Amino acid sequence: MSSKFPFFLFVCFLFLMFNFESDACFAIVVLLSPAPQIGSFRPVDRSNVSLAAVTFSRRQSVVKPVNAEPKRNDSIVPFAATVAAPEVAEKVEVEDFEELAKDLANASPLEIMDKALAKFGNDIAIAFSGAEDVALIEYARLTGRPFRVFSLDTGRLNPETYQFFDTVEKHYGIRIEYMFPDAVEVQGLVRSKGLFSFYEDGHQECCRVRKVRPLRRALKGLRAWITGQRKDQSPGTRAEVPVVQVDPSFEGLDGGVGSLVKWNPVANVQGLDIWNFLRAMNVPVNSLHSKGYISIGCEPCTRAVLPGQHEREGRWWWEDAKAKECGLHKGNLKQEDGNKNGNGHANGTATVSDLFDTQSLVTLTRTGMENLAKLENRKEPWLVVLYAPWCPFCEAMEGSYVELAEKLAGSGVKVGKFNADGDEKEFAKRELQLGSFPTILFFPKHSSQPIKYTSEKRDVDSLMAFVNALR
Secondary structure: OOOHHHHHHHHHHHHHHOOOOHHHHHHHHHHHOOOOOOOOOOOOOHHHOOHHHHHHHHHHOOOOOOOOOOOOOOOOOOHHHHHHOOOOOOOOOOOOHHHHHHHOOOOOHHHHHHHHHHHHHHHEEEEOOOOOOHHHHHHHHHHOOOOOEEEEOOOOEOHHHHHHHHHHHHHHOOOOEEEOOOHHHHHHHHHHHOOOOHHHHOOHHHHHHHHHHHHHHHHOOOOEEEOOOOHHHOOOOOOOOOOEEEOOOOOOOOOOOOOOEEEOOOOOOOHHHHHHHHHHOOOOOOHHHHHOOOOOOEHHHEOOOOOOOOHHHHEOOOOOHHHOOOOOOHHHOOOOOOOEOOOOOEOOOOOOOOOOOOOOOEEOOHHHHHHHHHOOOOOOOEEEEEEOOOOHHHHHOHHHHHHHHHHHOOOOOEEEEEEOOHHHHHHHHHHOOOOOOOEEEEEOOOOOOOEEOOOOOOOHHHHHHHHHHHO
């Protein structure tokens, strides 16, 4: 063999060493080495490989786990290196949102909002209804972080609400992401049941088509959402709302139970404080608020509230107070079994405090109400409120009714209360004209037929005028 062959072999070796992995290089060296003489065969001893080749092999075998750094397009991980450093799956920590809710229980809305936006970035959005939850957008702006806003356009909102949407977009320099109901579903509902079927068979079906299903589509593109729920909005359904929770009703981007987180930054804030904040920051508000609207929804299902009424009483006013959720926050409604106590709550739940607690009022039992209703010649006229302790609208008029009772003390008019919830509800519906809570009845001196107070003005002056006109 020519004497130049070893030099040529050495040059090829160097070229291969810097362009291939060490194992491949070693294999080529073995193949190109002069064949051993017959009878002198022995296993290849890797110790004869040059020091440069050994050093190169060690350097290449230290491989970091996948995703530890950007992967080079020309990198080839050798099998030996893969065995030495197998792929390590990234450990995903699961957040304990119940514990986080406890940690943030006393935090400010601004701090809670900042935490939410920082944690979820572009995968979270504010649900904006066009009412006082514009405060959420203001808090988001104050964090200095980017944020998204979406809203449900049911097709039945007040003109003032649409105008307000436009004002908010211009004021904050944002674009609200509108979600619309499915046109075919709306068409089927209206054609089969008419435009106002919810007045007759409840609002749940209409809300499901116009609000719940569009919301479900919106949330499927998110991992978290931000709402304006407050505990004082509805003591019957929202009294236990935490500042953050795993959404009990909807699914998020990843799908399945627990895939969506719900943030309620103003859960612990009173309505009056929200309005003080809006005025202090000169935030634009819906013009309907100046007309007596507090909680604002669709035009046919929303109206202004009157003195002595709770803010949610302007929503679905023809229904029982416990039904005043549209389905967007249906997780607030507790599932009740058939074993209820006198307050209409399942046994084992927290006790609800009674209402109208004053010595100027007479607490009537079922027997007392039956006797009162049978009397045709009473010594004194009676004014009686039929109530449920959990009812937020009864709670809203408590101050007015107690004050009225104190004013009528010694006047010859007895003032009483009757808990018409639970087992007494059917009796009250059948015998006492109960339609919804609260119901106020006046029993004249010389008539067995009670007179129902039909006005929704439950301030002291309005109630006193009703009594004075009949006694």
